[in-house]
Amino acid sequence: MVKDGDRVLLYGEDGSKFIVRVVAGAKKSTHLGLIEFDNLVGKRFGDTISIGKTGKTFYILPPTYVDDIFSMKRKTQIVYPKDSSYIIMKLDVKPGSRVIDTGIGSGAMCAAMARLVGETGKVYAYERREEFLKLARANLTEWGLVDRVEFVLKDISLGFDHTDVDALLLDVPDPENYVRQCWEALKGGGILGVICPTTNQVSAVLEKIYELPFVDVEVWESLMRQYKPVPARLRPVDRMVAHTTYMIFARRVNAKFSSEQTGTLESSEIDALNVEEV
Amino acid sequence: MVKDGDRVLLYGEDGSKFIVRVVAGAKKSTHLGLIEFDNLVGKRFGDTISIGKTGKTFYILPPTYVDDIFSMKRKTQIVYPKDSSYIIMKLDVKPGSRVIDTGIGSGAMCAAMARLVGETGKVYAYERREEFLKLARANLTEWGLVDRVEFVLKDISLGFDHTDVDALLLDVPDPENYVRQCWEALKGGGILGVICPTTNQVSAVLEKIYELPFVDVEVWESLMRQYKPVPARLRPVDRMVAHTTYMIFARRVNAKFSSEQTGTLESSEIDALNVEEV
Amino acid sequence: MVKDGDRVLLYGEDGSKFIVRVVAGAKKSTHLGLIEFDNLVGKRFGDTISIGKTGKTFYILPPTYVDDIFSMKRKTQIVYPKDSSYIIMKLDVKPGSRVIDTGIGSGAMCAAMARLVGETGKVYAYERREEFLKLARANLTEWGLVDRVEFVLKDISLGFDHTDVDALLLDVPDPENYVRQCWEALKGGGILGVICPTTNQVSAVLEKIYELPFVDVEVWESLMRQYKPVPARLRPVDRMVAHTTYMIFARRVNAKFSSEQTGTLESSEIDALNVEEV
Amino acid sequence: MVKDGDRVLLYGEDGSKFIVRVVAGAKKSTHLGLIEFDNLVGKRFGDTISIGKTGKTFYILPPTYVDDIFSMKRKTQIVYPKDSSYIIMKLDVKPGSRVIDTGIGSGAMCAAMARLVGETGKVYAYERREEFLKLARANLTEWGLVDRVEFVLKDISLGFDHTDVDALLLDVPDPENYVRQCWEALKGGGILGVICPTTNQVSAVLEKIYELPFVDVEVWESLMRQYKPVPARLRPVDRMVAHTTYMIFARRVNAKFSSEQTGTLESSEIDALNVEEV
Known part of the structure; x- marks a missing residue:
């Protein structure tokens, strides 16, 4: 009703x-x-x-969440559902998770995380521009999620106030400058996600990641294609989104025992996702 | 520790x-x-x-969840993370949701939903083959999620025992035969998701959907492309998954006021996701 | 000059x-x-x-050819360069080839073929609507290619006047109705190409192909993605063409020695293109 | 017979x-x-x-040509038909064209061009490694195309011997070092094509291109997806080629009248291909 x-x-x-x-x-x-x-x-x-x-x-x-983010007041480019859904799964966000989101922009990604961490988890939402923080807070209040979020107005070059977090999403214009701060905030085994629209940024972020104890480094992009839902004339739509962002993922370890960069994908790329239960 | x-x-x-x-x-x-x-x-x-x-x-x-599903004991094709992550978001699964998963196969999708519904929600897991139900129960027990799932051994052609569910995922070899049962189990405004590997099945399911009170019908497919994470020689990997499944989504309404099929995508496909806040 | x-x-x-x-x-x-x-x-x-x-x-x-077809007078959807380039290669059009194009629409595909068959080859251009034939002839005259093309105003359900052609491109609204006529026009080992925008048509055409002596049946689609050519901020453009057409290819043989449909791709899809020199 | x-x-x-x-x-x-x-x-x-x-x-x-290149003796990675077909069309290779191919590798691209230039055109095939030149010559002889090709054993850093060519394909490990030599070999309005597997190379080549009088700069990649040709269960194959190369195209002009880089795609990317006939 x-x-x-x-x-x-x-x-x-x-x-x-x-x-x-x-x-x-x-x-x-x-x-x-x-x-x-x-x-x-x-x-x-x-x-x-x-x-x-x-x-x-x-x-x-x-x-739904997808309806909400496409209708919300926004001042920034949002992370599209095709990407945010995959990011949340790769960051393993779930009830009870403690996660950092930065920069929070209009709050779309922050909301996606807040929905999932439940009453027992927490999203630490870092943003250095007060107007965005206010907008995100208003959007999260509108969606009834504001209690699960702790907002922090801060320049993250100074580091994060929260540590031992399970996952951290870095979505700022110059992500390559904050990889160390992310490492410091993550718990051992915690997962870093980075959003980068250009290939140059992907390379710059990867270089920083390899200077620090991170493993299991992956770079992905998603292409979602919609179909005209006409049973007798089924076919994709005429136009689609060609690009939004690249997504980088890495897991924080405590120290690297070798200086080797990952080369694992060369030989095993298709089957990279197979995990053996022993 | x-x-x-x-x-x-x-x-x-x-x-x-x-x-x-x-x-x-x-x-x-x-x-x-x-x-x-x-x-x-x-x-x-x-x-x-x-x-x-x-x-x-x-x-x-x-x-992580992704590690778990790629290492679990399985007897069936699993829903890949690239698809399951998007499905969960489109089905709007969140803490407190009551959702149906059928057929459950080895339990991967069921687990993804169970993680998100939290302590206050519930996944009703329908399966007609006892061996799969046992395997899924074992996997969910291993992952500590079994308390959030109610297993039902049943042929869904007889209908679902649970009604007014928020969302329902239909993942069976002949989905076109169960669309009515899904409509009956969903609450008003509830969301149906259907998994179909072939275009012929997509057409068959769409035909059934248009015979019933469903709106906001969408068909999607996802292509995820991985990159070799080498900063100085950044490029996609050589091979990728070309296809897993098509995904159909529709929202259950109580009655249709016109008999019109959706034709909305013809003119607005790129901007279909824009929602106006009034 | x-x-x-x-x-x-x-x-x-x-x-x-x-x-x-x-x-x-x-x-x-x-x-x-x-x-x-x-x-x-x-x-x-x-x-x-x-x-x-x-x-x-x-x-x-x-x-260039691409400039020409995007500037020409047209009354129909044209075959995009991303598809026409691949079709021409798969149909093995080359100097000296005798090929059929039907229906010719505004003449774009006909022109692509005419450029390649040279002085020694010939394009037989079948079209049943006189206005299109006139338009195509005007376009080919403008481009200096008209001497390589023989225009035929005819309903192809009556069959083609030319036989033993090296390749034939079928681009009409109901291709499934003309597969037999195509078989009759092709030489032994000749190549059929069919253009179909919907999955339903692909299925219908494949059914007809399997009723006749054709082998080496393939179905393809092409996705071309463009990048913003900015060296310091390299990234794909925001939007791309999601779909134009499916492309079906098959080779005409004189008789089938078994009634088996092709199932070869199941096991060897990635390496399907490897040919051994013995 | x-x-x-x-x-x-x-x-x-x-x-x-x-x-x-x-x-x-x-x-x-x-x-x-x-x-x-x-x-x-x-x-x-x-x-x-x-x-x-x-x-x-x-x-x-x-x-066919596609059969030939997948069966030929090769010592190098070949340019795939999905790319070579598009390159040939974008380079506007046609009967009578005078084009340069470098490096020629095993001769696949050289053969594609030689087929199209006909008796009146010519392919100038530059290669600095004698073993490749011999292999390519053997392959082109086998295919009956050797008369249309002039082989040049030369380090292209010294420049090309042929000038005023209609098009030039640069396919070497370090293309960014030879863009000037390409400009010098091309006629006014001639078309440069460059093959680069990594994003870093694309950026490096674009930088060189913008230092010289080139216009109409485009970067593309192609994704070809094959379907299992089964009419009643139509669906894409399981795996596909995820990446082969990026393709850069630019047209040589005699001098630039402004120092502006291209920014045209920002606003008009989807419709970039529309050309107006005046």
Whole structure:
């Protein structure tokens, strides 16, 4: 049942999507027409509602994380779901995890982590620009996740205040300058993730990673292709996102016993993911 | 600190990975040589250990979800991390979610969901072949997730016992035959995910979806490309996974107000993900 | 030296491209401003010219095939260079080849073939809509290739007039209906290429191919990704073409000695292209 | 009709491919069994032949360029058809073209060009290692293309002997060191193509290109994906080639009128290929 205070997604059959927060008794004038919230209250999710004079019909749906981040107020480029979903899995974020996110931008990645760490985990959200921190805090408050996040306004070149974290995502314009600080914040076996849009940055970050005790270094990129969902004429859409970012992952160890860079992928790239249980 | 009962990942600099469960006081003979567990107990994660006569050195790391599924006992094709991570995000699985997974195979997807639903959510795991259900239960027990999962040995053509679930993942050889049962199990606004390796199945499932009250139908495929992590000679690896599965997503509504199929992607495919906040 | 009658590409530093045919002594009013052709005559390719009142500078370049097809008058979707280049190689078009192109649309593919067959080969261009045939003939005349092409206005369901051709490209809305006619037109060992935008068509065409004596059946798709050519910030562009067409190839034999469909790719897909010299 | 001296492709239904040159009256012992050439002579292409004691049946097909390069004697990595086909089109190689290929390796790219330039064009094949030049010459002789190629044994750091060429393909380990020599060899409006496997090389080559009068600079990579050709279970193969090379293209002009690097792709990347006819 939709009730006062709920956030709901209004989905039109033309694919349009709008998110509103229900305020019982109130009305809201939108470019769609006047929304009378009392027409929403008491409806079940999955029902429809007509809005405005034209009576355009919308389905009432619960907003998902993906809906939320594409509707949020943002001042920065966000990490796309195709990448953030993979990053969260590679960083092994789960209930109870203690993780660092920096820079937090508009809070999309921070939210993805906060959803998963649950009540027992924590996201430490570092940002040096106060306006972004305020925006991210507002977005996380809107999504009901703010209690799981500790915000820190700080220039990370000075290091992180939190240590022994399970994972750390580095998403700043000059990531190659903060790899040491990341190493210091991670626990032994903790996982570093770095977001880099250019190949030059990937090379620069890798160089720094190899100067420090990190192992299991991987670089990935994702291409997600959507199809026109027409059963009798199934085919991909005409255009797709060609690039968002490269993703670098590495695991922090306490010391390196050899100075060797990883060369493992040369011979075993396809099967690199096979792990043997002994 | 590594202690009795811990599962640890042993990572060699050649990229080899092995998972063992520590049994204090015991020894285990492996093809790597003899592992004396007391040499592991008390080490910190991120430290190293030498194993066997050759003294090959391994880093001691906590196994991640990705490590776990690539090392687990399996009798079936697993859903790859590139897909399972995206599916979990599109199904909006989060702490507190009640979700159905079917068929569960060896339990990899079930585990991914169980990690995220936390203590307050639940995964209902349907499987009609008893041997798979036993294997999945064993794997989830090994990973400490079994309490979050309710196993159901059942032919889903008879319908699901659980209703009003937030999301449902359908991963069976003939998914087109169970779309109605999925609709019945989902709550209003709940999300269906379907895994199909062939284009013919995608068409067949889409046809069934359009016969029922579902909206926001999407079909995706993912291509993940790995790079050789060499800073001075950065380039993708030589071979990659070309295909695992197509992924279909749709949201259950209570009734359709028009009989129109979705055609929204024709005009707006690139920007389909934009949601407006009103 | 640019001379009367030459076609030249005017390339602006902002990436704009325009093709004009030089008419000595004449002027042409364009949206760029007035082009006085006598300012072009006598220049070398690679020189610059200023046009119009604003004096915008353009480089004078010889138009390539790719320039030509993107500038030509067209009434249909063209085959993109990423596909046409691969098709021509797989069809083994070369000087002296006798090939059929159908339907010819605006003539882009026909032109690609005509360039390669040289003076000693021939392209037989079948089209059943007179307006397209006229357009294609006009385009091929403009490009100086018309002598290498024999146009045939015909419904190909009646069969082709030419036989024993080395290769045949089938690019019509319902290719599954003409596979037999293609077989009849090809020489023993000749190569069939089929263009299909949807997966349903690929399946339908493959079914027809397996009913006839064809071997070495392959299905391909191409993804070309462009990079921003900035040395210090190298990265792919933001958007790319996600799909144009699937490409089917098969070789005509005289009779099949077994009724087996091809299953060869199951075990050897990566190395399928290795051919042994004995 | 197959006759003495013909090269034929023997194609087995399991997908195996072998190329032999027919020597009338002779026999050849192969691992397939004894081939008696008189059983081939007089057959038509598209017929079958049984070989050896087991009587394995092969279809008799004319070898294509793609067959040839995958069967040739080689000492180097070859340029794959997915790339060479696109390169040839972007370099606008056609009957009558005068083009330079360097380094020629085993001659695959040289052969692709030689096929297309016809009797009236010429390929100038530069190579500094005599053993490669001999191998390439042998391969081109085998394919009947040697008359269209002029071989030059030379270190290209000394410059090319041929000038005013229509196109030049640079495929050497350190391409960034020869961009000036390429500029000097190309005619005004001539097209440079460069093959680079690593991102670092792409950046290095682009830097050199921007120091010289080149325009219309593009960087591309190709991903070709093959499908299992099974109509009722259509799907991509499991593995694919993830990377072979990046391809850089640029057009030589006589002088640059501004020092601006190209930034055109930022705003117009998808539509970059549109050329206007005025």
